[in-house]
Amino acid sequence: MTLATSNATGELAVRVYYEDTDTGGVVYYANYLKFFERARTEWLRALGMDQRQLAAQEQMMFVVRHAEIAYRQPARLDDLIHIRTTVADLRASTLVFHQQALRDGELLASANVQVCTVHATTFKPIRLSPSIRDLLNKALR
Template sequence: MQVTNHPAPTAGRASFTLPVRVYFEDTDAGGVVYYANYLKFCERARTEWLRTTGLAQNRLAAEQGLLFVVRSVEASYLRPAVLDDMLEVVTTLGKQGRASLDFAQQVRRDGQTLFEARIGIACVDRDAMRPIPIPPAVRAQLASLV
């Protein structure tokens, strides 16, 4: 089994880029990335971006009882990615509401956008699964990035 070393993610103030390799398991019978997997790539990128900012989701859940959950997705599939492509998932934090975050995300190959999405995230109470305000300390940490 060959292991490929991926370049480290890059973080800017308001954006984050996660490199993703396309594996056989990511493709469909036609040999292209299955449409739902673009959303998985985006989820990984948002999670890694939050982790690099010091906001690990498992810690937020355990220590503050909050979760960030997807509330909406608007997606455009522009060009296919295929097996072994090296992709970049670019995540940019947009509008921050009282209990929500909006992200713009793109999946790119060699600078060309293949997929783009607007993802709405809600902050919810882990136990009640109801929206709650983003805590001030978390809000301040996010605000420092934009």
């Protein structure tokens, strides 16, 4: 996996392995959630956000609250797909990521994933810290 980022948009290259496919030889639908999760995590890491450090130092974690996915074309064994990640909405304690899985520019699947911030031990919703909000706002400009 490799990540390219222009700050506002992250792109993660993912090779489709046998373990990612179903009996029909195409990527199992739920595996797109894994690909999207990896791309979000790597984009945040590229911005300087280590999620383990956030939990330990700021007592904050990101959790998925809602995901909506549209499937258009299948990906197959050995395909190299690119997962594109952008932030579609940034609120006090939530982010909505728009993500796309593409093969050679062809849209395979797209998703809107709402992520909220929670306290690392109580799991109750909390606001984004000013430092994280500033980092995200800088990336979005």
